[in-house]
Amino acid sequence: MNITFFSSKPYDQQFFNEANAEFGHQLRFLEVPLNAQTAVLAQGAGVVCVFVNDVVSEPVLHQLADNGVRLVALRCAGYNNVDLKAAAALSLPVVRVPAYSPYAVAEHTLAMILTLNRHTHRAYNRVREGNFALTGLMGFDLHGSTVGLIGLGTIGIVTARILKGFGCRVLGYDIRPTAECQEIGVELTDLDTLYAQSDIISLHCPLTPQTHHLINEESIAKMKSGVMLINTSRGAIIDARAVIKGLKSEKIKYLGLDVYEEEGDLFFEDLSGKVIQDDVFMRLLSFNNVLITGHQAFFTTNALNGIAHITLQNITDFEQGKSLVNAVPFEKSPPMTV
Known part of the structure; x- marks a missing residue:
């Protein structure tokens, strides 16, 4: 054809x-x-x-x-x-x-978690400039941390398996969970419990009317102070303006985004010679605890x-x-x- x-x-x-x-x-x-x-x-x-x-x-x-x-x-x-x-x-x-390849997205999710936690991106730039000071680069053991996964499809399950290998406690929410979730040790729970108990929250659900801006001011308020938030699914699941408020208040301590609600005008193009007009996106880039990749989680x-x-x-x-x-x-x- x-x-x-x-x-x-x-x-x-x-x-x-x-x-x-x-x-x-x-x-x-x-x-x-x-x-x-x-x-x-x-x-x-x-x-x-x-x-x-x-x-x-x-x-x-x-x-x-x-x-x-x-x-x-x-x-x-x-x-x-x-x-x-x-x-x-x-x-x-x-x-x-x-x-x-669900492994592609799941592994990118872990790459973002580890990079944000251990400040690898900042350490790389410091060392290149001859700065070997460790101040500001302290992380935490992923082992023993509680990670909440929203969406337990193929990618969510693979992500859960990797996290269990790190020794994490994994909470999960899905409207249609499978038996495999509990077989690998995922604790199924409601969203409010997941928000309240998770040190790290990772999104693996599709964009639907029900998930649009699922992460908003109300849901962020229910999260632990200092939470890490990762999104490798669809950009509009997160209300970016609400997340910026969460970053400014330090409710959100780490943010990893592979997707962005208005990415259609940005991602997959070389805009290095242009002025980016998206003020919300540029505000996100201004935080040193935010890691953004250009929708590359699938890219293997x-x-x-x-x-x-x-x-x-x-x-x-x-x-x-x-x-x-x-x-x-x-x-x-x-x-x-x-």
């Missing part, structure tokens, strides 16, 4: 071209994001392949359908950027990659291989009229898992 990729980067082209040797589709890569202004570029494609910050709204879907697009293929797990009701009305199936060779193969298999199944095992049903709200 003819596939047009939006928001593509050189690494997308590399991994999809390599994987496509097995499938034989016609691939066309565009660097521009999908939105109402660029949807016309999909003309002639049977499939569009989109990423996390592409806009797949009702007007965009109408344009895609009018241009002959028959399938929307997400090369990611989340689908909060797609108007699923509009897609269903247009008989446009939507497929995704529900699991590629293992994950990109998995994403490419599963995406192209989804498209092949559609082309051959097979059951779409990774289709996103519009009538169901996504569970609090990833």
Whole structure:
């Protein structure tokens, strides 16, 4: 099939071209994001392949359908950027990659926790300047700490396993917990208890109407003073302005973000020669106890291989009229898992 990729980067082209040797589709890569202004570029494609910050709204879907697009293929797990009701009305199936490498995101989560705790990023800069003083770099033992995980899907479970290996007490919340959670020693609890008892809170849930700004002034007030907060899921789960207040009051002592609510205008681009206009984002960068990465938690060779193969298999199944095992049903709200 003819596939047009939006928001593509050189690494997308590399991994999809390599994987496509097995499938034989016609691939066309565009660097521009999908939105109402660029949807016309999909003309002639049977499939569009989109990423996390592409806009797949009702007007965009109408344009895609009018241009002959028959399938929307997400090369990611989340689908909060797609108007699923509009897609269903247009008989446009939507497929995704529900699991590629959960280890990639889980391990990045631990990298952020360890970096913030031991101030590795600050120590690196000090040593490069010949400053070997340890003042201000004191951390704490991760062993024996209580970590709360919100979202116990595939990534949450892998994160829990790693944390248990460090000797942490792991609390977990999910609206649909599996038996595996308790088998590996996760203590299932409600959100208020998780907020009150956790030294570290890590988010692993999708963005839904129920999780939008789940972390807000009210929930932050329920947390332990000096809490570490990590988000490698979706940016809008956190109210950034509320978190800034928490940082200023020192309720939040450490903040690690791989995602940001308004990241669509920032992440995946080189803006080093420009003035960033997002005042909230720049305020977050001003704190020395905040670590931000540009949505790179998924970014491993293992994950990109998995994403490419599963995406192209989804498209092949559609082309051959097979059951779409990774289709996103519009009538169901996504569970609090990833």
